[in-house]
Amino acid sequence: MSRGKVAAAPATAPQVGPPAAGRAPMSRRTFLWVAGTAGLGLAVGAGLGAPRVLRYLRDRRPAPPLGAGGWVEISPEGDVRVLCNATEMGQGAWSALAQLVTEELEADWSRVTVAMAPVERAFNGPRNYGTAGSYTVRSQFDTMRRIGAAARMLLVEAAARRWGVGAGECVAKAGRITHATSGRSLGFGEVAAEAATLSPPADPPLKAREAWQVIGRSLPRAEVPSKVDGKSPFGPDIRLPGLRFATIAHCPAPGGSLRDVDAAPARAVDGVEDVVKLADAVVVVANATWPAFQGLKRLDPQWDPGPNARDSSEAAHAALLAAVEGGTAKPVAEGSEAKQSAEKASGLLAAAGSRLAATYRVPLLAHAQLEPMNATAWFHDGVLEIWAPTQKQAILRQEIAKALGLPIDKVRIHTPLVGGGFGRRLQNDYAIEAARVAHASKHPVQVLWTREEDFRRGIFRPSAAARLQAAFGPSGELLAMRADVASLGEGTRMEGLEVPPYRLPAYAAHHAAVASGIRTGSWRSVDLSENAFFLESFVDECALHARRDPLDFRLDLLAAGSRERRVLEAAAELSGWKSRQAGGRHLGLAFCAGFGSFCALVAEAFVEAGRVRISRCFAAVDCGIAVNPRGVVAQVEGAIVMALSAALAEEITVKEGRVVETGYGSYPILPIGLSPEIVVRVLDTPGAPVGGVGELAVPPTAPAAANAVHAATGLRVRALPLWKDPQVKWHGAP
Structure with a gap:
């Protein structure tokens, strides 16, 4: 098999309906149906309220009209297009989902293309239409295979009827159906229309694992060629007739508002057409991006800084430390067993003769994705269309409808390829603003943030602090542990610490949410990126306290x-x-259980001329079923580099409500020359369900690096970023 490909444009949204009259629904257990579509051929569905699965493209249109779409589309020539409801932002979701369909469909991978599914309820996944939590493949592993299996069975049945033979005598392989006895053969495209007249299979069987030929193979990523040659657009590549270009500046302090702005200086720039005032921002609209940027620079907006003008990251850190060291965190134990364990831990910690305690903290982090926030919106014929690189399409549709007072069916979402998400694009503020600007304009408008605005108006990983305590028995055995965690913003952020991955004799967990006006939200691996650093650093300290490896x-x-x-x-x-000791090597170990998967990581610290660098990382990953092993390795490698950059160098600081860092010059990213050599082993675990991978290697990286630093220098660093600790001299640090 050779490379699958990505389609050049997203599909148009289909409407959803019940099975066509006279078609028998499949069993409720499998939630599949097949429906005939007049004038189009075969259509198979996957899920009560879900879309049709297979469509025969007689007219070779690039995308089906409303009401005529499906998960799988087949052309007369036998080309197959798989629609995916996951945002493709470099994680390889499209390829993985297409492999699942291809395996059961028995399509030819070289003729499989991939496109973004329409943003309709029909294409929702188990967690709505969106991409987060390393959830895409594990949530759709069975569904996408059943889609492929149902489509294959219908195609085989159609071919068998044409030949007057039993379906059991026919085999689908590489996009063709062959009659085993006579050797006669038909392509998928030749029989798709006939398959539309057939009743669906009641419960399409799936292949046994040992029969897989596509799942588990390191096939080339489907969307990469179109990224390289530019056929598939990213957000800023979108072009529409009459398109105008805009940029935006927000009130520097979140929660503030725009008092007023003199638009004349911006309007004096050649190409600037309009200056739009929003509640907390000003937008400059022009006939090109450059004059929009230049016009914005000439403005002097007058802001009302609002209630958060005195916020600072320094004050936030102090509040976090006070919460964990002052005992104000609240118990998070639920259920009688957890509460009994917490009570036992409190008693053992109070009575133990050997105890250990340590306090850790982590800073605010930016997503620092390469593609700044942007969206292209067009209000026409009562419909608001938007091309937004978002991770949360269904929610965006609802938010725009509410913001503009439009019926939900008058909002259409298109998702281009994304140049980095990492959780930032789960917040749709940038897209809603673009929709507001376009709604008031006669033209489609593309709003592109500057790099500086992208940092200043970021939604950051919360800063957090933790105090961990442990009690030991006379032989160094661990008797009990307690974790007090405080994090900035609303909600309890205790994943990985509420229920630790280790079997602890007694354990208590407490959490405090520290209120702040600083914008915080999801960041790759969310709570685990903080809590794994706390736990795995402390477990290492516990081991050394007990004189154990x-x-x-x-x-x-x-x-x-x-x-x-x-x-x-x-x-x-x-x-x-x-x-390691015989070889004079300095290694640090950390472990993470999350997203239905497991990762252990060893970092190696190298010391030269008194300066430290993390030279190598070794990762073992168990994600149950690796749909595309090369893709798993790529995600682990990328996660390690991103997490190591954050652990070593990155920190957002806030003073008087304003973000200090305004780009890569003031927010250093680990350069390629300092990135470690990475070795990854993907474990095969027969019988285990498929787990998530995209975020898995982020949490253990920081503690493994800190533990390696201790092994190399004897110095224990308990606060990130590591480069800012004055005890340790780092190779390459500014």
Whole structure:
């Protein structure tokens, strides 16, 4: 098989309906149906209220009209297009989902293309139409395979009827159906229309794992060629007739508002056509991006800074530390067993003769994605269309409808390829603003943020602090542990610490949410990126306190034969952990369980001329089923580099309500020359469900690096970023 491809343009949104009259629905257990579509051919569906699965493209239109779409589209020549409801932002979701369909459909991968599904309820996944939480493949693993299986069975039945033979005598392979006895063969496109006349299979069987030929193969990513040659657009590439270009400046302090602005200086710039005032921002609209940027620079908006003008990251850190050290965090235990364990932990910590306590903190982080916030919106014929690189399409549709007072069916969402999301694009503020500007304009408008605005108006990973305590028995055995965590913003952020991955004899968890006007939200791996640093740093300290090897100490806290234990042992073997001292190597270990998967990571610290650098990282990953092993490795590598950059160098600071950092010059990103060599081993776990991967390697990276620094220098760094600790001299640090 050769490369699949991405379609050049997103599909148009279909309407959803019940099975066509006279068609028998499939069993409720599998939630599949097949429906005939007049004038179009075959259509199969996947889910009560879900769209049709297969469509025969007689007229070769690039996208189906409303009401005529499906998950899989087949042309007369047998070309297959798979629609995906996940935002493609470099994580390889489109390729993975297409592989699932291709496996059961028995299509030819070289003739499979991928496109974004229409933003309609029919194409929603289990968590609505959106992409987050490393959830795409694991949530759709069975659904997409059933889609392919149902379509294949209908195509086979159609071919068998044409030949007057039993369907059991026919085999689908590489986009063709073959009669085993006579050798006769038909392509998928030749029989798709006939398949529309058939009743659906009641429960399409799926292949046994040992029969897989596409799932588990490292096939080339489907969307990469179109990224390289520019056929598939990113947000700023969108062009429409009469398009105007705009940029925006917001009140520097969140919660503030625009008092007034003299638009004349901007209007004096050649090409500037309008200056639009929003509640907390000013927008300059021009006939090109450059004059819009220049016009904005000439403005001097008068802001009302609002209630958050005195916010600072320094004050936030102080409040976080006060919360964890002052005992104001509240218990998070739920259920009698957890509450009993917490009570036991409190008693043991109070009575133990050997105790250990440590306090850690992590800073605000920017997403720092390469593509700034942008959206292109067009209000015409009572419809608001928007091309937005978002991770939350269904929610965006609702938000725009509410903001503009439009019926939901008068809002159409298109999703271009995305140049980095990492959770920032779960917030649709930038797209709603573009919709407001376009709604008041006679032209389509593309709003592109400057890099400076992208940082100033970011939605940051919350800063957090934690105090962990442990009690030990006379032989160094761990008796109890308590974690007090405080995080900036609303909600409880305790994933990975509310229920730790280790079997602890007694455990208590407490959390405090510290209010702030600083904008915070999701960041790749969310709570785990903070809490794994706290826990895995402390577990390492516990091991050394007990005079134990950090690996052996962890293994003793995990069940024999468990996936957790297996992945730790694999990382240790991969890195040469047991022979590290003989070789004079400085290794740090960390572990993470999350997203239905497991990752153990070993970082190696290299010291030269008194300066430290993280030279190598070894990661073992158990995600159950690796749909595309090369894709898994790529995600782990990318996650490690991103997480190491954050651990070493990154921090957002806020003074008087304003973000200080305004770009890569003031917010350093780890350069390629300082990126470590990365070795990844993907474990195969027969019988395990598919797990998430996109965020998995982020959480263990920072603690592994900090633990490696301790192994190399004897210095324990408990606050990130590591480069800012005055105790340690770093190679390449500014």
